Amino acid sequence: MEPNATVKLSQFMAHLTLVLSFFALSHLHIIKLCSADKLTSVKCIETEKEALLAFKNSLTDTSNRLSSWVGEECCQWEGIVCSNQTQGHGHVTKLNLRNPFSSVDNSGLDDAATAYKRSCLSGKVTTSLTHLKYLTYLDLSMNDFEGNPIPNFLGGMINLEYLNLSFASFSGLIPSSLGNLSRLQFLDLYADSYLNTESWELRADSLNWLSALSSLKLLNLGHVKLNEVGETWLQKINLLPSLVSLNLYYCELRGLPVSLPFIQFTSLSVLDLSQNSFNSPMPQWLFNLTSLRTLHLSWNFLQGSIPREITNLESLEVLDLSDNLGLEGHVPGFLGHLTKLKVLDLSANEFTGEILEFLNSVSNNNALQSLDLSSNSLVGVLPESLGKLKNLQHLLLSSNSFSGSIPESIGSISSLKVLDLSYNKMNGTIPKSFGQLSELANANLLMNSWEGVLTETHLLNLKSLKSLRVTTEEPKSLVFKIPNEWLPPFRLNTLQLLNCRVGPAFPMWLQVQTELVSVTLKNVGVSDTIPEQWFTKLAPQVIQLDLSMNQIKGKLPHKVTFPHLNSIDLSSNHFDGAFPHWSLNANQLSLESNSFSGSIPENIAELMPRLERLYLSHNDLSGKITSSLCDLLSLQVLSLRSNHFSGELPSCWGHSFMLFGFDVTNNNLSGVIPSSIGSLRSLSVLMLGNNNFHGEIPASLQNCTGLTTIDLSMNKFTGKLPSWIEGKVLASLFMLRLTSNNFSGSIPSTLCSLSNLHTLDLSGNTFSEVIPTCLNNLTALVLSKSGEVFQNIVYVVLRGREPEFSSFIGYVNSVDLSGNNLTGKIPDEIANIAGLHSLNLSRNRISGRIPNKIGNLERLEILDMSRNHLTGPIPGSITGMISLRHLNLSYNKLEGEIPPLPQFNDATIFQENPLLCGHPLPTKCKSS
Secondary structure (H helix, E strand, O other): OOOOHHHHHHHHHHHHHHHHHHHHHHOHHHHHHHHHHHHOOOEEOHHHHHHHHHHHHOEEEOOOOOOOOOOOOHHHOOOEEEOOOOOOEEOEEEEEOOOOOOHHHOOOHHHHHHHHHHHOEEEOOOHHHHHOOOOOEEEOOOOOOOOOEOOHHHHHOOOOOEEEOOOOOOEEEOOHHHHHOOOOOEEEOOOOOOOOOOOOOEEOOOOHHHHHOOOOOEEEOOOOEOOOOHHHHHHHHOOOOOOOEEEOOOOOOOOOOOOOOOOOOOOOOEEEOOOOOOOOEOOHHHHHOOOOOEEEOOOOOOEEOOOHHHHHOOOOOEEEOOOOOEEEEOOOHHHHHOOOOOEEEOOOOEEEEOOHHHHHHHOOOOOOOEEEOOOOEEEEEOOHHHHHOOOOOEEEOOOOEEEOOOOHHHHHOOOOOEEEOOOOEOOOOOOHHHHHOOOOOEEEEOOOOOOEEEOHHHHOOOOOOOEEEEEOOOOOOEEEOOOOOOOOOOOOOEEEEEOOEOOOOOOHHHHOOOOOOEEEEEOOOOOOEOOHHHHHHHOOOOOEEEOOOOOOEEEOOOOOEEOOOOEEEOOOOEEEEEOOOOEEOOOEEEOOOOEEEEOOOOOHHHHOOOOOEEEOOOOEEEEOOOHHHHHOOOOOEEEOOOOEEEEEOOOOHHHOOOOOEEEOOOOEEEEOOOHHHHHOOOOOEEEOOOOEEEEOOOHHHHHOOOOOEEEOOOOEEEEOOOOOOOOOOOOOOOEEEOOOOEEEEEOOHHHHHOOOOOEEEOOOOEEEEEOOOOHHHOHHHHOOOOOHHHHHHHHHHHOOOOOHHHHHHHHOOEEEOOOOEEEOEOOHHHHHOOOOOEEEOOOOOOEEEOOHHHHHOOOOOEEEOOOOEEEEOOOHHHHHOOOOOEEEOOOOEEEEEOOOOOOOOOHHHHOOOOEEEOOOOOOOOOOO
């Protein structure tokens, strides 16, 4: 299913609720008529039967929904209702072909998508329907008409009172002929579709046709593009005196009039103008619609404060001003005058200050069921008056700056089902009265700094609890002090505990949570073993499993099938034993920093065919790296760092099209780099450091043009640097580390064309000749370009693990040519590399003077030119290097007085320069 399928589903369900509520109120007489007619034996009129069959033949009916459309009695066909005539014959008055699909009946999104598509009618709506002269009700909603236009002839079916074409993938212009339907009471053209992967668009360039629909009670043009109708759209709709419900959601309307000369649609009960980006204050005419019960104005970028005149809307039950981003000021206390208000959503705005006055004003409002103030800039503690909202079911206060404790009075909100205090600055305690919330299903207390102790009393009566999420931050401490054998009244499907102290034991209240779909127990201090049956009971339904950063010990069950598991993280524990032979469809498996031993299963591609990221670093795994890893066609990251793997790398990488991170650092691998590595066209990070590889860098590697990091350090590679390591081939190269190998020859000037290079480390080789004078062409270093994008890629490969990632960052913006056989002078141009943080030229045979403009390197933190043949004085400009914290110029032939460098008092950094004098050397300079 599409990534936005869940959003589509929620929009559809909200739309359906609105339509059904209106339908129940306004069309009860139609329901009764239909029910009565269906029970009678009404005979079909032949011409109308033929019209229906012709319509059927124009449709594609994959699921045979119209299989009953056979025989003579069309009034008995599915979806057909006829009028009851005394002669025994009746006209077709109702045609209801709404798709019966219900996502509730499907277990997953993919299943829902398939079921929806199968249950759709598609094809064309043909003119045969015009023979149904007495049709008053037509519903083709929730089908898929694949971008066909709404037929113009529908405007000739003048007896229609109900027309529903919503969620049906119609496109093109709305025919103005619909304005002929003077009896129409219900018009629903909601133009989104449940699975719309095409660019179909339903639009109108004028709304003049609406003026004749004087009987219209419900008008739904959600997702219809109205950007061409101009700024008079409201005046056209204002001419509909019977209108009760109006939905113009996401219509790209232009302008929201501040005022109207007169209000004619005063019967309006439901108004939805969401997602139109008006960029204006709330208009005054709204407050004359005193019959309003539901008002949705989200995502309109409304500005300013909420006007006091909103209290005119005394019948208001639902007020949604969310996601405007610009409404500001305090949350007004006068909203308490809206005594019938059931739902108040002010989320994602710029409201500031405390909410004490507001809560005091609404505390006697027994109607309020849902309060959402999330994603604002609200501050202060939560007052005890919160507990007076006795009928509140949803309390959403996330992403603010609330502090302190949850008030004791929370236990009085006996109807509370959802509590979200995540992403605040709560730094107090959770009261024992929390345990009285017997209706609470979802408690989200993430990303705060809770402290104190939670006992079984805090959880005692939470019999409805399905989701519990709690985190705290050091140095705060939140301790679950619950008897190991205590059994809770709830069975969770979501559990997320981070940085809380639950251990050291794995308590019974967690062991009995075997219905979990998502579980995170990260850094909770568990050092116990976990029973194998806990894993096996979770296996059938669990989607996400994270037990990382504990000290959990013991062996995992050897063979378990996890059909729905997407991600599993057991890293940073004390698990031991063999690599688990689990059968799963997960895209990420993180087992790093444990004590797993043995080899990677030869059939890993069969066990875990959908793996995208495999993290096995810092274990005791050994043996050869299995070639079956090449069969993981979706593999993106392979991290085998710091194990005991030996032998050669597999030479089978031709099919690993997605692999961008390859890390086998710190193993016992040998042999040459296989040429098939060059088939990894997506490869970005290649880390082969600290092994026993030998030979030359293979030419095939130049095919990996997306390489950003190459680390071949501490191996036995030989030969010259290939000429293809240059900007035209490796335009994105960020880091090149070849330290401690046996590379030889001169440093090629082609390296200078690597415009994104931030790290050049050629130390510990046998490079000879002079330092290239073109190093100032390393644009990223000269201009101090950000390397954040490249660093983030390595962060993914290393999973941010310390100290490896900090070590990697330490190499950024550095040039290290130390420990070679370089000769000649230090190029003056090196002083132009303004972004350098570290420059190491030590242990070479470089001669001549230190460039006078070396002081231009104001960002340089590390400068090491020791053990060379440098002569002359230390340039005075070195005193301008304000960031310098490490300096070594020892073992050279420098002379003269050391410039004043008060941050350096260690004489060893200047030693073995016989002609140097001054502080911090003991040799004093002779006065001139």
